[in-house]
Amino acid sequence: MSGIATYLRRLSKKCESNVFAYEYSGYGLSGGRPSERNLYADIESVVKTLSIGSRHSLGVISSISMAGVILKAPLMSAIRTIFDYSANTWTFDPFPNIELILKVDCPIHIIHGTEDKVIDISHGISLYKRCRHRVSPLWVSGRNHSTLRRDEQFFPKI
Numbered sequence: 001m002s003g004i005a006t007y008l009r010r011l012s013k014k015c016e017s018n019v020f021a022y023e024y025s026g027y028g029l030s031g032g033r034p035s036e037r038n039l040y041a042d043i044e045s046v047v048k049t050l051s052i053g054s055r056h057s058l059g060v061i062s063s064i065s066m067a068g069v070i071l072k073a074p075l076m077s078a079i080r081t082i083f084d085y086s087a088n089t090w091t092f093d094p095f096p097n098i099e100l101i102l103k104v105d106c107p108i109h110i111i112h113g114t115e116d117k118v119i120d121i122s123h124g125i126s127l128y129k130r131c132r133h134r135v136s137p138l139w140v141s142g143r144n145h146s147t148l149r150r151d152e153q154f155f156p157k158i
Contacts, residue, residue, distance in 0.1 A: 062103035068135070070109045073116055073145055076123045101130050109135035113143030 024042050026034030043057065061069055076098040101108070108131045112124030121139060128137045140148055 058097050058100040058104060061106070062100055066106045068107040068109065069104065070111065071124075071127070072111050073113065073119050073148060074110065074124060074127055075119045076126050097127060098130060101127050102132065105132060107133045107135045109137070111138040111140065111148065113140045113145065113148040115142055115144045116148070118145035 023030040024034065025032030025038035032038055057069065057071070058074075074097060108128075110124045110128045110131075112119075112121045114121050124137065124139070128134060
């Protein structure tokens with residue numbers, strides 16, 4: 001968490017709001033054991049403040065009422081990050097965001113860097129097209145997965 005402390009302070013100042021960050025159970029200095037069950041418990045306890053992880057966020061948000069959600073560099077599905085030509089969602093795909101996003105009944109704002117090599121921007125574009133309540137996306141030119149939040153366009157759009 002110490003690696004993002006400066007970013008979190010800047011985000012808080014720019015947005016004039018409180019920011020809360022956490023580590024999943026069993027990661028970093030957090031206690032507990034890493035498991036899917038604990039991961040869902042972690043995300044459910046903080047989903048109304050700050051969300052980390054598009055799959056788990058969409059899973060929870062699809063079943064509760066929210067004013068809106070911001071997805072930063074989300075992925076369509078785990079399988080599609082490996083096999084980008086896959087047109088179908090496989091039943092064993094642990095991150096089926098492309099299907100989950102159809103269940104979300106609040107405005108969704110997607111922000112993605114055009115030079116993202118971790119999760120290609122095509123994932124953000126495809127998810128945007130499937131949103132039920134779209135908010136104009138932000139495709140940040142020249143930014144990648146790690147540098148996206150450093151762009152001057154990032155904070156005003158939030």
